[in-house]
Amino acid sequence: MFKPQEMTRTLLLGAKQDLEHTIELLHSLDIVHIIDFKAPDADQTLHLGAPTIKASGVSQHLLKVRSSAQLLQLNTENQKISQKHSEKQVQQDIALKIQDMEQNIQSLMEAKTRLEEHFRKLDERIRQLEPFASMDIPLEDYQGYGHLLVYTGYVRDLKKLTETLPTLTTDFELFTSGAEDQMIGLFIVKHHGEDAHKLLNDCSFTEVKLPEGTGLPKQFIEKWTEQKKELSEKLLQTTKDILECRKRYAEFILASEEYLTIEVQKAEAPVLFGTTEHSFLIDCWIPTQQLPHVTETIEKELNGALYIQQITSTHDDEPPTLLKNPKPVRRFEYLLELYSLPNYRDIDPSFLLSFIFPLFFGLMIGDIGYGILLILFGVLFMKLFKESEGFTNIGWYIIIAGIFSSIFGLFLFGDMFGLPFMLTHAAEGEAAYSWSSLLGIHIPIPSIIHKMESLGMTQLLVISIIAGTLHLGLGLLIGFFVERKHNKKHAITKIGLLMVLIALALLIFVMADWTIGQWIKPLRGTAVEPVLWGTLIPLVKSGISLGGLIVPFITLVFGILGILIIMVVAGGFGLVEVLEITSHLMSYTRLAAICVAKAAMAFAFNMIGLGLILSGNILIGILGVILLIFMQLMVFALGALSSGIQAVRLHYVEFFMKFYKGEGIRFNPFGYKRKYTSTE
Amino acid sequence: MADAGIIAIGAGVAIGSAALATAWAQKTIGAAAVGAAAENEKMFGKGLIYMVLPETIVLFGLVIAFLLWTKM
Numbered sequence: 181m182f183k184p185q186e187m188t189r190t191l192l193l194g195a196k197q198d199l200e201h202t203i204e205l206l207h208s209l210d211i212v213h214i215i216d217f218k219a220p221d222a223d224q225t226l227h228l229g230a231p232t233i234k235a236s237g238v239s240q241h242l243l244k245v246r247s248s249a250q251l252l253q254l255n256t257e258n259q260k261i262s263q264k265h266s267e268k269q270v271q272q273d274i275a276l277k278i279q280d281m282e283q284n285i286q287s288l289m290e291a292k293t294r295l296e297e298h299f300r301k302l303d304e305r306i307r308q309l310e311p312f313a314s315m316d317i318p319l320e321d322y323q324g325y326g327h328l329l330v331y332t333g334y335v336r337d338l339k340k341l342t343e344t345l346p347t348l349t350t351d352f353e354l355f356t357s358g359a360e361d362q363m364i365g366l367f368i369v370k371h372h373g374e375d376a377h378k379l380l381n382d383c384s385f386t387e388v389k390l391p392e393g394t395g396l397p398k399q400f401i402e403k404w405t406e407q408k409k410e411l412s413e414k415l416l417q418t419t420k421d422i423l424e425c426r427k428r429y430a431e432f433i434l435a436s437e438e439y440l441t442i443e444v445q446k447a448e449a450p451v452l453f454g455t456t457e458h459s460f461l462i463d464c465w466i467p468t469q470q471l472p473h474v475t476e477t478i479e480k481e482l483n484g485a486l487y488i489q490q491i492t493s494t495h496d497d498e499p500p501t502l503l504k505n506p507k508p509v510r511r512f513e514y515l516l517e518l519y520s521l522p523n524y525r526d527i528d529p530s531f532l533l534s535f536i537f538p539l540f541f542g543l544m545i546g547d548i549g550y551g552i553l554l555i556l557f558g559v560l561f562m563k564l565f566k567e568s569e570g571f572t573n574i575g576w577y578i579i580i581a582g583i584f585s586s587i588f589g590l591f592l593f594g595d596m597f598g599l600p601f602m603l604t605h606a607a608e609g610e611a612a613y614s615w616s617s618l619l620g621i622h623i624p625i626p627s628i629i630h631k632m633e634s635l636g637m638t639q640l641l642v643i644s645i646i647a648g649t650l651h652l653g654l655g656l657l658i659g660f661f662v663e664r665k666h667n668k669k670h671a672i673t674k675i676g677l678l679m680v681l682i683a684l685a686l687l688i689f690v691m692a693d694w695t696i697g698q699w700i701k702p703l704r705g706t707a708v709e710p711v712l713w714g715t716l717i718p719l720v721k722s723g724i725s726l727g728g729l730i731v732p733f734i735t736l737v738f739g740i741l742g743i744l745i746i747m748v749v750a751g752g753f754g755l756v757e758v759l760e761i762t763s764h765l766m767s768y769t770r771l772a773a774i775c776v777a778k779a780a781m782a783f784a785f786n787m788i789g790l791g792l793i794l795s796g797n798i799l800i801g802i803l804g805v806i807l808l809i810f811m812q813l814m815v816f817a818l819g820a821l822s823s824g825i826q827a828v829r830l831h832y833v834e835f836f837m838k839f840y841k842g843e844g845i846r847f848n849p850f851g852y853k854r855k856y857t858s859t860e
Numbered sequence: 861m862a863d864a865g866i867i868a869i870g871a872g873v874a875i876g877s878a879a880l881a882t883a884w885a886q887k888t889i890g891a892a893a894v895g896a897a898a899e900n901e902k903m904f905g906k907g908l909i910y911m912v913l914p915e916t917i918v919l920f921g922l923v924i925a926f927l928l929w930t931k932m
Contacts, residue, residue: 518904518905518908519905519906520905637926641923641926763916766916766919766920766923767916767919769919770915773919773922825912826912826915828908829908829909829912829915832905832908832909833909833912
């Protein structure tokens with residue numbers, strides 16, 4: 181659970197006549213991660229393999245199937261089919277059907293394009309003729325005159341035109357459409373052309389070109405509209421035919437696309453191998469746990485024709501990463517991979533992430549009302565985006581965070597939608613609200629920490645520092661564990677940093693002496709009292725006073741020792757890491773900061789909203805309800821977003837930097853996850 | 861006890877200036893991170909880290925403001 185699966189590097193050596201059989205076998209096993217073969221420079225005997233003879237034929241078929249799928253707008257992923265098709269059947273079907281299907285689809289598509297083109301042309305011509313339709317003049321009458329000029333188009337100022345034209349000449353004839361668009365046809369003697377042109381310009385004239393042809397525009401438009409109607413019926417029928425065709429061929433396309441993809445994968449596999457004239461070499465990683473099963477199957481199926489050699493991997497090798505986690509944790513691998521896939525030698529922090537991330541998230545929200553909203557929102561998110569793996573995972577995180585948030589809201593903060601269940605003593609008498617006072621019933625859920633009070637803020641800050649110390653300490657310990665074999669210097673630095681961290685934390689705890697004292701008070705009178713108050717607390721508290729601040733001796737000892745260790749191992753540059761760990765510890769105060777900021781925002785909005793609702797005026801009350809719902813949603817959205825991002829950040833930056841390297845290579849087994857076909 | 865008004869102004873300056881510094885840093889980083897993520901989706905995680913790095917600055921301001929507040 182804490183390490184990626186162990187891998188063994190294995191070489192498979194065989195004669196070329198067994199190549200195809202080997203590929204089939206490895207593909208069906210679906211557990212071998214093949215390493216791309218790179219010929220060593222000096223070695224001239226081994227070459228990169230070439231695709232098998234089948235490759236080009238199969239690729240062509242695949243191309244045809246994919247283009248058909250595209251033409252029919254058929255998405256080949258995540259489709260539901262009645263039953264899986266047997267590979268043999270698909271193989272036979274391809275030989276029989278593929279030609280037919282291609283022709284059918286092509287002819288349908290061509291017909292559709294033709295109809296669409298015709299339709300578009302008619303539309304265009306009708307659009308051109310439409311302005312002339314209302315003037316009832318045959319098209320041929322607009323042209324062919326020796327002494328006349330003809331203007332056709334729109335004018336904005338028709339009144340001016342009709343009034344001014346007679347002052348120029350009487351040798352003209354003006355036709356108007358009578359419609360709102362003010363289309364005109366002006367016939368005027370040539371020698372008045374220039375004046376007419378000027379006048380038209382003054383009347384904001386826009387010319388409309390005369391379409392080609394003869395006859396009355398109206399008749400043409402009627403005829404073409406009729407044709408258009410017929411065409412659209414035909415087009416509808418063709419679209420129906422295409423849908424029918426899609427229905428008929430969908431399963432065949434899905435199955436054959438999958439089958440052909442697999443065949444291409446197999447045919448092109450030799451490109452990954454090293455080959456000589458008569459033999460081939462496969463360099464691969466196999467999960468060590470599966471190795472006996474894999475070797476046994478290969479021996480049995482190929483009658484020992486393959487030579488299998490396991491190689492001890494060196495530190496230069498980069499084995500692929502295959503994570504192994506229980507199902508609820510597996511969802512958090514996505515969050516980890518958003519940062520980077522773990523390196524083979526990394527510790528896999530998915531498990532830690534799966535509960536610390538929602539814990540931080542929940543603590544920052546810390547409200548049962550928002551918690552329940554988060555759960556509902558998460559469920560909705562998972563339902564809405566069930567196709568996308570990433571989004572369903574995010575939905576899952578939101579649900580878990582909602583559960584943690586509700587727990588904190590109920591047992592620690594005692595509030596719902598920013599409103600406490602019971603009023604605090606400090607706030608009593610002021611204009612403050614609580615669920616108990618609003619509903620008029622006593623709800624006995626106390627707030628152990630009051631976010632909106634100075635004491636509560638101190639307590640939250642101390643909680644943040646404790647969380648930070650534990651989280652960072654865990655990170656440093658894992659870092660030490662990972663580095664102890666590879667890089668002793670780094671490992672020792674981690675120990676030095678851990679000592680500095682403890683020193684810092686103790687210093688802060690002594691500063692927050694009173695707060696922690698309150699928490700451990702119930703322990704008085706129990707068996708641990710002599711240990712705590714007799715030895716531990718006096719030991720931690722004893723120190724020297726520096727400007728009013730008591731610096732415990734333990735802090736001094738741990739701090740100086742830690743810094744010395746770091747400087748001896750990492751030199752003066754190591755001091756940067758001391759500063760870094762200090763700022764990282766401070767960084768956890770964001771847990772308190774977001775928690776209080778969100779609560780303060782909700783508090784302010786509640787005061788405004790409830791003030792309006794309880795004002796006594798119904799209209800203002802309704803306005804108050806709407807406003808309050810809107811403002812609460814805003815607090816929820818902002819709170820959830822910032823808490824989520826900050827919880828992610830505390831992991832990505834503060835936690836992971838202590839031990840995590842990432843940049844792993846994903847384990848990619850040679851095989852295929854079949855959805856539509858089966859080998860039976 | 862010191863003058864509460866002066867302390868309150870001090871607390872305000874502490875968190876306000878720290879927040880401005882954070883915003884200034886995030887402005888540049890945010891633009892670059894979005895650009896990088898648009899080119900290569902894998903950069904999203906790294907971009908997010910760079911983006912939220914300066915937020916620690918505002919937290920320093922917050923802690924100082926809080927320490928001042930408790931002295932009021």
